[in-house]
Amino acid sequence: MTSTLKIVLAVGTFVGGVVGGYAWRDVSEGSAPNFAGLGAAMRGEPLPSAELAPTRTVAEAMSAIDSVFYGNATRQDLTYDAVAGMLASLEDPHTMLMEPALAERFEEKNTGHYVGIGAELSRDPLGAKIKRIFKNSPAQGVDLKPNDIVTHVDGKSVAGRDLLEVSESIRGETGTWVRLSVFRETATEPMKFSVKRRAVDIQDVYGAVLGGEGNAKVGYLEVRSFSETILSQFDEELASLESKGIRGLVVDMRGNPGGLLSAAVDMSGRFIDGKVITSMKMRNGQPEVFVSPSGWSDGRTYPVAILIDENSASASEIFTGAMKDYNRATIVGKRSYGKGSVQRMLGMADGSQIKLTIARYYLPNGESIQRRETDEGEFISGGIQPDFEVEKDRLAVNGDINTDNQLRRALAIVRAKL
Amino acid sequence: MKTIWTALAFVAACTGVILGTGLRARQESGANLFSTSELLALRSGNSQTSEDSPWFPATAYYDQVRRIIEAEYVVPVVDKTNMARTSLRYLLRSLGDPETRYYEPEQWRAYTGRLQGVFEGIGADVLAQESMTPTGVVMPLRIISVAPGGPGEQAGLKTGDIVESIDGRWVASRSLFDELQKASDSFTAGKITRKRYDEIWQGIRDRSERMMSVEEATEQLQSGTGKIEMEIKRGAETLQIGLTRMVTEVAPVVFDGTAIRLRNFGPGSGAEFAQIIESDSPKVVDLRGNPGGSFEEVKKALSAVLRKGAFATVRNDPKAPLEKLRIDRGVDKPAKLTVLVDKGTAREAELFAVALRDGAGAKLEGGPMAGLARRVQRYALPDGSGYAITSGHYHDLEGASLVREDAKVKEARRKAMEAAR
Numbered sequence: 001m002t003s004t005l006k007i008v009l010a011v012g013t014f015v016g017g018v019v020g021g022y023a024w025r026d027v028s029e030g031s032a033p034n035f036a037g038l039g040a041a042m043r044g045e046p047l048p049s050a051e052l053a054p055t056r057t058v059a060e061a062m063s064a065i066d067s068v069f070y071g072n073a074t075r076q077d078l079t080y081d082a083v084a085g086m087l088a089s090l091e092d093p094h095t096m097l098m099e100p101a102l103a104e105r106f107e108e109k110n111t112g113h114y115v116g117i118g119a120e121l122s123r124d125p126l127g128a129k130i131k132r133i134f135k136n137s138p139a140q141g142v143d144l145k146p147n148d149i150v151t152h153v154d155g156k157s158v159a160g161r162d163l164l165e166v167s168e169s170i171r172g173e174t175g176t177w178v179r180l181s182v183f184r185e186t187a188t189e190p191m192k193f194s195v196k197r198r199a200v201d202i203q204d205v206y207g208a209v210l211g212g213e214g215n216a217k218v219g220y221l222e223v224r225s226f227s228e229t230i231l232s233q234f235d236e237e238l239a240s241l242e243s244k245g246i247r248g249l250v251v252d253m254r255g256n257p258g259g260l261l262s263a264a265v266d267m268s269g270r271f272i273d274g275k276v277i278t279s280m281k282m283r284n285g286q287p288e289v290f291v292s293p294s295g296w297s298d299g300r301t302y303p304v305a306i307l308i309d310e311n312s313a314s315a316s317e318i319f320t321g322a323m324k325d326y327n328r329a330t331i332v333g334k335r336s337y338g339k340g341s342v343q344r345m346l347g348m349a350d351g352s353q354i355k356l357t358i359a360r361y362y363l364p365n366g367e368s369i370q371r372r373e374t375d376e377g378e379f380i381s382g383g384i385q386p387d388f389e390v391e392k393d394r395l396a397v398n399g400d401i402n403t404d405n406q407l408r409r410a411l412a413i414v415r416a417k418l
Numbered sequence: 419m420k421t422i423w424t425a426l427a428f429v430a431a432c433t434g435v436i437l438g439t440g441l442r443a444r445q446e447s448g449a450n451l452f453s454t455s456e457l458l459a460l461r462s463g464n465s466q467t468s469e470d471s472p473w474f475p476a477t478a479y480y481d482q483v484r485r486i487i488e489a490e491y492v493v494p495v496v497d498k499t500n501m502a503r504t505s506l507r508y509l510l511r512s513l514g515d516p517e518t519r520y521y522e523p524e525q526w527r528a529y530t531g532r533l534q535g536v537f538e539g540i541g542a543d544v545l546a547q548e549s550m551t552p553t554g555v556v557m558p559l560r561i562i563s564v565a566p567g568g569p570g571e572q573a574g575l576k577t578g579d580i581v582e583s584i585d586g587r588w589v590a591s592r593s594l595f596d597e598l599q600k601a602s603d604s605f606t607a608g609k610i611t612r613k614r615y616d617e618i619w620q621g622i623r624d625r626s627e628r629m630m631s632v633e634e635a636t637e638q639l640q641s642g643t644g645k646i647e648m649e650i651k652r653g654a655e656t657l658q659i660g661l662t663r664m665v666t667e668v669a670p671v672v673f674d675g676t677a678i679r680l681r682n683f684g685p686g687s688g689a690e691f692a693q694i695i696e697s698d699s700p701k702v703v704d705l706r707g708n709p710g711g712s713f714e715e716v717k718k719a720l721s722a723v724l725r726k727g728a729f730a731t732v733r734n735d736p737k738a739p740l741e742k743l744r745i746d747r748g749v750d751k752p753a754k755l756t757v758l759v760d761k762g763t764a765r766e767a768e769l770f771a772v773a774l775r776d777g778a779g780a781k782l783e784g785g786p787m788a789g790l791a792r793r794v795q796r797y798a799l800p801d802g803s804g805y806a807i808t809s810g811h812y813h814d815l816e817g818a819s820l821v822r823e824d825a826k827v828k829e830a831r832r833k834a835m836e837a838a839r
Contacts, residue, residue, distance in 0.1 A: 006423050013427045017434020022442045024435075037442070050801040052502035055481040061506055061797070061805065062476055065513070068795050068809035070735060073513055079476040083483050085508025089501045090491060097483075125619035126602055151606050159602035160595040160622070181606060190606045283492055346486060354483055357492045 058082045080352070092357050094343050100351035116171040117178065118200035119144060120224075122255070126183060127151045127158040128166040131255070131398065134203060138195050144182065146397045151190065152181035172197050185395070204230050207237035209244050210401055210411055218414050219246035220407070222399055223267075226259030226315040231266050238270065248414035250407065252307045254333060254398060258314025261290070261342065261361070268322045269293040271300060271329070275364070277322040280342055282359040292322075303417035304329040305410040308384060309392065313337035320384050321363040330417075331386040332410040338371025338382030388413065480505075499801055506805055507633075514831055515808045516547045517792050519633075523802035528641035530796070530804070533711050535684035539640045540648075541568020541666040542575055543709040543764065545790070546591075546632040550826040557591045559635055562788055563707040563762030566681060568666030573659050576652065577707065577762040581635065583649040588625045589635040598622050670711075677702035677758075680719070683711025683766050688718025695722045695753060703774065704758045706784065710765025713793070720773055721747045723755065729773040731817060732793055734810040740817050752778035764788035768820050769812045776815040789822025 023033030062078055084097050118137020121128040130148045133139045150158060153169045170178055174197060182191045206222040219241035223234065241249070258264075261278070268277045269292035279287040306320050306329045317336050323329035342359040362368050371382035388409060396403045401411070488495055495501065506520040521529050528538040537543075543562040548555050561579040564571045581589055588594070598619065605615040630638070638646065643663050650657045670687035671694065672679040678700045680691060694700065720729055726748030731740040757780045759771050768791040774780035793810035811821040 010423070010427045010430045014430035014434040017431040017436075018438040018441070019434075021435035021438025021440075024439055024442075050499070052499045052799060052801050052803075054484055054498055054502040054505060055477060057502040057799065058480055058505050058509065059477040061509055064795070064797060064807055065509075068734075068807055069513060069515075069518070070733075070792070070808045070810050071513065071515065072736070075476045078509055078512070079479050081512035082480055082505045082509040085505035086480070086483060086487070086501050088508065089497075089504035090487070090495070092492075095491070125616060125623075126605065151602055157599040157602045159619075160598035183606065189608075283490070283494065341492060344490070348479065348482070350479070354486065356486065356490060358490050359492055 054086065058086075076350070083354075087354070087356075090357075092341075094339065094341055094355065095357050096355050098353040098355060103347075103351060103353040114171065114202070115174050115197055115199050116167075117144075117195045117197055119170075121150070121163060121167055121170075123163055124149050125159070127161070128163060134200055137200050138198060142193050142195050144180075144193060144195075145184070146400075147185065147395065148191075149183040150180050151183050152179075154179050155181075174198050202227075203233075205233040205237045206399065207241050208399065209241060209246060210250070210407075211415075216247045216415065216418050217245055218248040218250060218411055219244075220250050220252065220399060222252040222254075223256055223316070225256055226261075226263040226267075228260065228263075230259070230263045234267055234270070246302070247418055248303045248305075250305045250307060250410045250414060251329070252398065252407070253312045253316040253320055253336075254307050254309040254406070255311045256313070256316035257311065258316050258339065261315055261318065264315035264318040265290045265292055266296075268319055269296040271297055271304065272322060272326050273297045275322075275326060278318045278361045278363065280359045280361045287362070288359075303414045305414050306331050307406055307410050308333045308336045308386060309406075310334050310337055310383075312384075313339040314341075317369050317384050318361065318363075321367075321369060324384060324387075325364040330388065330410075330413050331384060332388045332390055332413060333386050333406050334389065334391070335385050336369075336383040338369055340368045340370035340382065503801075503803060510805055510807070513807075514548075515792075516545055517790075517794050517806055517808045520805045521803055522637070524641050525637055526798070526802065526804040529806070530798075532640070532709065533684065535668040535670050535682040535687075535711070537565040537568055537640075537666040537668065539638070539642055539663045540570040540573075540575065540646065540661060541565040541664075542570040542639065543762075544581065544636060544639050546636065548824070548827045548831070550824055550830065555827055555830045556596065557632055559589050559591070559632055559639075562764050562790070563709050565666045565668050566707070567668065569661040569664055573661040574657075575650070575659060577760065578652070580651040581639065581648055582651050582656070584630065584635055584638050585647050586628065588629045590629045590631050594622050594626055594629075673698065673700065676700060677704050679704040680708055680767070680770075682708055683713075683715040683719075683770070685712070685715070687711065688715035688721075691719040692722030699753065701754070702756045702758065703780075705763045705767045705771055706758050706760040707762035708764070708767035709762070710767050710790075713766055713769075716766045716770050716773075717745050719770065720777075721745050722749065723753045723774065724748050724777040725750070725752060728815060729777050730769055730815055731813045732810045733813060733819075734793075740813055743812075754778070755780040757782050759783070759785045759787050761786065761788055764790045765792065765794075772814040772820060786822075787820075789820065791820035 019038060022038045026033045062075065065073060065078060080097060080099050087095050087097055117139045118134035119130045119139040120132040122131040126149045128150045130144060130146055130150065132146060133144060150166065152158060153166065158166045172178060177194050177196050180193045180195060182193060184191055204224045204227055208220045210218045210220050221237055221241065223230065265277045272292050274294035275292055277290050277292050279289045281287045304323065306323055308320055308331060312320065313336065317339065320331060320336065324331050340360050341357045342361060343355050344358045346354040346356060348354065360368055360370055369382055369384060372380040374380060390406045390409045393403065393405045396405055398404055399407065401407060503520065503522065510518050510520045531538060532543065542564045544559060545562050546557050546559045548557050559581045561575055561577055563577050564575050583589060601610065601615055601618045604610045605612065645660065645662050647658065647660045650659050668681050670680065670682050670684040671690040672681065673694050678691065678694050680687065680703060724745065726745050728742040728744050730743045732743055733740055755774055755778060757771050757774050759782055763771060764787065768787045771782055771787065775782050791812040792808045793812060794806050795809045796804060796806050798804040811819055813819050
């Protein structure tokens with residue numbers, strides 16, 4: 001080989017290196033190499049593309065903040081904010097970042113106990129309405145009651161506050177006290193309570209027998225979430241009800257935000273033997289089909305009604321949707337929330353968690369229950385439409401046959417089928 | 419011999435790759451493309467961390483999440499630019515500084531235009547800044563100054579006005595919650611009935627359902643065209659103001675024979691000011707409603723009226739010592755001037771005013787000024803958007819801050835941040 005040729009080759013290698021190095025980001029990000037950009041670079045011009053590369057852009061902004069910003073900001077907090085923004089750009093309400101502290105609390109909640117007063121709250125104009133008092137809880141000890149409205153926590157008004165914020169302020173360390181001002185419809189004056197916080201076990205399934213004395217006994221089972229222990233709680237309560245001779249059942253899924261998909265599928269198997277309950281479709285690949293287990297329905301044929309409302313979501317919609325599609329239950333209440341997506345929790349090295357929507361699921365009849373709205377927020381489709389739409393009375397207490405008009409309706413429907 | 423050639427080719431390839439990636443990186447960051455020292459420095463530029471924070475692999479963490487999303491999110495992510503933009507918006511907003519924020523392309527154009535005296539939208543300088551009320555921190559959207567000759571001025575907008583709603587949609591601030599909490603207190607104290615409370619609540623709910631963010635509102639006011647209806651709070655009064663948005667160009671310097679009016683520190687303002695000072699020696703400088711502009715123009719203008727040397731100070735970090743700001747040229751005998759200021763005299767204009775006071779014994783009449791004299795760094799991005807970061811607070815020569823900060827707001831924010839973490 002002549003020296004000239006060698007020089008030409010070396011120069012060629014150099015130029016190739018420049019071009020390759022320039023285009024490397026495109027290749028690594030999976031897009032076509034931007035040679036037009038290289039041309040511009042050679043003329044000393046900025047990239048003609050109007051696109052921003054997220055990581056690069058954010059890294060530069062962080063460097064800029066580090067070097068010039070007047071004030072304090074840690075890299076860690078900045079990163080969480082940037083990641084929160086990245087996730088927000090997907091415009092999916094179920095995709096989110098949980099910073100380490102929040103992730104820890106979330107974990108605690110899933111393990112089945114927490115420190116607080118043992119009251120479950122719901123939204124109310126005045127603050128937070130007590131929806132349920134847990135058995136053997138401090139709240140029960142001081143005689144707080146369902147439908148009491150917490151207006152002040154430690155002297156501060158909680159009107160207009162986010163529910164999460166309110167429950168956060170009521171929770172605290174074991175042995176500490178929280179002062180609550182409570183509005184009770186039947187009381188003339190605002191009531192004040194001091195409650196000592198302690199660890200409270202979360203109970204997810206409540207069973208009761210409705211009727212008797214002349215009427216046929218009908219079971220009532222409230223399922224509050226689909227946690228890890230839900231199935232054994234469900235089986236236990238159901239067995240207990242059946243041993244008392246119930247001839248029908250009302251399953252209450254109102255306010256149930258969902259949880260484990262597998263629990264919903266298994267629970268469906270208590271009524272539907274070996275059938276497709278739902279199918280899940282990830283972005284790439286074949287739909288994954290979930291079939292209820294065989295041999296668990298124990299020949300149950302008694303009539304079932306399911307109560308749902310606008311806060312019944314996810315796994316509770318899968319259970320309800322399957323029961324509806326196989327004509328195994330009559331659905332009563334309000335159209336459900338419409339969360340037909342599956343999230344995956346991704347634990348990061350720093351203790352934070354990314355909750356990411358990775359799939360959508362479909363009912364046995366092929367419909368997606370994912371809620372769709374117009375840009376103005378008007379309903380298009382999604383959720384489970386009840387067979388009987390019943391508005392809940394303002395003073396109704398879930399599970400209380402005297403005030404719960406939706407439950408009374410469901411009970412009447414079950415009785416009519418006996 | 420053969421080995422040498424192979425080695426040479428290898429070195430050539432490596433150098434090529436390094437130069438190529440560096441070139442791309444610099445081109446994307448909008449930096450000067452062919453400065454070799456910077457090109458080489460860039461390779462290590464990203465690992466920079468602030469000294470007071472423990473090391474955190476910020477970029478790696480962010481990039482890891484991005485890759486996860488791109489691989490696993492339920493639908494393919496098509497708009498990466500949007501991803502970058504939203505990230506920046508959250509990132510910069512979290513710093514809690516009124517001038518530190520991200521601007522979408524259209525807003526960036528409007529923002530950089532305003533610095534040069536070109537006002538889009540309603541023709542006013544508006545800013546959302548936190549302030550304290552008995553029940554908490556609120557963030558009213560305030561008119562800082564009104565561009566002379568613009569639609570805002572013609573419709574009667576005034577400095578200090580608070581924009582409550584735009585086209586029937588409420589500008590989000592905590593005032594709604596304050597209202598609700600006040601009503602809640604009245605109810606529990608037995609002053610109003612449950613029925614009345616529910617009415618108030620319903621009213622607030624209706625408003626909150628038609629709410630726009632402060633960011634969106636700012637955008638509506640400072641860019642765009644077409645008609646706009648605003649509900650304005652001026653003291654205890656509530657006014658309805660409607661106008662048609664348009665572009666207003668404000669010439670920076672106007673001289674009427676006795677007073678020189680500096681309406682902004684846009685391009686050329688410094689030189690023009692200097693020329694009028696030299697030829698007409700006016701006695702009055704009118705800085706009312708001047709929203710600021712370029713720091714360089716301020717220095718040029720000061721060179722025509724002050725001795726060379728320090729004219730003010732700046733603090734680049736809350737804990738850093740004051741640094742002197744200087745002009746290298748100046749006059750032998752400072753001019754005797756009266757300076758008119760008001761609440762609309764903002765940012766660089768405030769710096770200019772106190773420099774005249776401290777350096778030339780000028781008398782400031784009117785005021786107080788806006789209290790917004792922050793030093794701001796600006797970063798343009800290749801997609802036409804950009805962001806601004808507050809890098810310092812201006813102080814006068816004596817070291818008094820020209821940025822008004824409510825200590826209670828700062829404390830409330832610190833607590834909120836702590837609670838959030």
